[in-house]
Amino acid sequence: MSNPKAVVLVSGGLDSTTVLAMAQQQKFDCYTLSFDYGQRHRAELMAAENTSKTMGAVEHKVVKLDLGTIGGSALTDESIDVPEEETEGIPITYVPARNTVFLAIALGWAEVLGAQRIFVGVNAVDYSGYPDCRPEFIRAFEVMANLATRSGVEGQTLSIDAPLIDMTKAEIVQAGVALGVDYSLTVSCYQADEQGRACGKCDSCRLRRQGFVEAQLPDPTRYV
Amino acid sequence: MSNPKAVVLVSGGLDSTTVLAMAQQQKFDCYTLSFDYGQRHRAELMAAENTSKTMGAVEHKVVKLDLGTIGGSALTDESIDVPEEETEGIPITYVPARNTVFLAIALGWAEVLGAQRIFVGVNAVDYSGYPDCRPEFIRAFEVMANLATRSGVEGQTLSIDAPLIDMTKAEIVQAGVALGVDYSLTVSCYQADEQGRACGKCDSCRLRRQGFVEAQLPDPTRYV
Numbered sequence: 001m002s003n004p005k006a007v008v009l010v011s012g013g014l015d016s017t018t019v020l021a022m023a024q025q026q027k028f029d030c031y032t033l034s035f036d037y038g039q040r041h042r043a044e045l046m047a048a049e050n051t052s053k054t055m056g057a058v059e060h061k062v063v064k065l066d067l068g069t070i071g072g073s074a075l076t077d078e079s080i081d082v083p084e085e086e087t088e089g090i091p092i093t094y095v096p097a098r099n100t101v102f103l104a105i106a107l108g109w110a111e112v113l114g115a116q117r118i119f120v121g122v123n124a125v126d127y128s129g130y131p132d133c134r135p136e137f138i139r140a141f142e143v144m145a146n147l148a149t150r151s152g153v154e155g156q157t158l159s160i161d162a163p164l165i166d167m168t169k170a171e172i173v174q175a176g177v178a179l180g181v182d183y184s185l186t187v188s189c190y191q192a193d194e195q196g197r198a199c200g201k202c203d204s205c206r207l208r209r210q211g212f213v214e215a216q217l218p219d220p221t222r223y224v
Numbered sequence: 225m226s227n228p229k230a231v232v233l234v235s236g237g238l239d240s241t242t243v244l245a246m247a248q249q250q251k252f253d254c255y256t257l258s259f260d261y262g263q264r265h266r267a268e269l270m271a272a273e274n275t276s277k278t279m280g281a282v283e284h285k286v287v288k289l290d291l292g293t294i295g296g297s298a299l300t301d302e303s304i305d306v307p308e309e310e311t312e313g314i315p316i317t318y319v320p321a322r323n324t325v326f327l328a329i330a331l332g333w334a335e336v337l338g339a340q341r342i343f344v345g346v347n348a349v350d351y352s353g354y355p356d357c358r359p360e361f362i363r364a365f366e367v368m369a370n371l372a373t374r375s376g377v378e379g380q381t382l383s384i385d386a387p388l389i390d391m392t393k394a395e396i397v398q399a400g401v402a403l404g405v406d407y408s409l410t411v412s413c414y415q416a417d418e419q420g421r422a423c424g425k426c427d428s429c430r431l432r433r434q435g436f437v438e439a440q441l442p443d444p445t446r447y448v
Binding site: 025061062063064065066067069070073096097099100101103104105107108109111131132134136137140141143144145147148149150162 | 335355358367
């Protein structure tokens with residue numbers, strides 16, 4: 001009998017790569033999905049492709065999606081600078097409704113594939129400022145998803161698995177290392193260079209570096 | 225005082241153009257949103273631009289989104305024919321999770337604009353085979369949307385308005401004509417030619433023609 005299928009959202013970063021390792025360990029046939037959405041850190045897409053291949057995903061797709069058209073975030077709007085210091089409230093790197101959009105497209109692919117599981121690396125601990133990283137958002141999306149699709153109508157259940165949601169960055173790093181993830185292949189930096197080397201200064205770099213420190217594990221990140 | 229803002233999903237077709245007229249009548253400043261998603265009927269996008277301008281929308285945006293990448297529908301997959309006869313169950317022209325994806329992007333733009341209303345032309349009567357045209361889907365999306373966004377966190381409420389959901393095509397046509405909609409500018413056909421002329425044979429053409437017949441109103445549609 002073949003393995004059940006899962007769609008795994010992968011950005012090429014630390015979190016989603018860890019989630020891919022978890023989904024593989026649970027014996028899902030993994031179909032990885034990334035977005036070319038006008039983000040500044042395009043080195044991520046290369047990392048997503050690399051890690052998907054290396055870790056044995058069945059297929060990796062990149063959907064082009066011009067989120068820059070609607071603007072509103074430092075990650076897609078060139079007129080807004082990426083901050084290099086911690087800020088209060090919802091960060092300017094928040095892309096409006098990004099996780100909703102990404103999960104919606106994953107839902108479409110899951111329906112085409114007949115997959116009943118979507119894995120996503122959202123995290124409520126380190127990204128507490130992002131509304132669409134909260135557990136109540138994930139549950140509401142799941143309810144909506146089962147009403148939105150053919151599989152919902154036909155009585156199958158689709159579930160959204162966000163295994164990192166309550167984990168600290170250190171716990172995520174520890175889990176990934178235990179599963180054999182090679183984090184030197186991943187890119188988390190909001191402004192990585194073309195070779196995927198990290199700035200070491202942005203929010204995402206700071207959280208990642210701190211994760212390795214707290215996990216008491218060597219940090220394999222390539223910095224500029 | 226300025227009018228409240230609304231994002232209105234417009235396809236250039238009969239339904240969404242009627243919804244735009246309704247939103248304008250309710251004195252919203254309308255921001256219209258269309259998708260270039262690999263659909264075959266690109267004449268729709270021209271119609272969406274035309275009707276948005278003619279009817280006084282503040283701004284019309286087209287977001288590029290390559291839904292063809294995930295396949296699964298006659299509307300985006302060139303290897304699947306558009307049927308010219310009525311079919312049982314969920315039609316092959318159903319694009320997996322399309323309304324979820326479109327509403328998710330509308331949600332992102334609404335957040336950027338500070339709009340608390342999204343208008344969408346889904347209809348449960350004529351499109352009963354599409355799971356994401358049901359009222360329970362719209363309500364579940366609304367709940368999710370308020371958890372997904374900054375405005376939800378800040379205690380504002382976003383609502384999704386689907387004014388056509390329980391209307392027959394004849395009722396929609398009558399409402400639109402009463403509001404002065406020029407339906408000759410709209411394109412509903414799944415395989416319209418480059419000039420926006422309709423085939424008269426596909427599901428969408430049949431429903432539209434029947435609507436004018438039942439409404440006892442002249443059909444201004446341009447057929448090939």
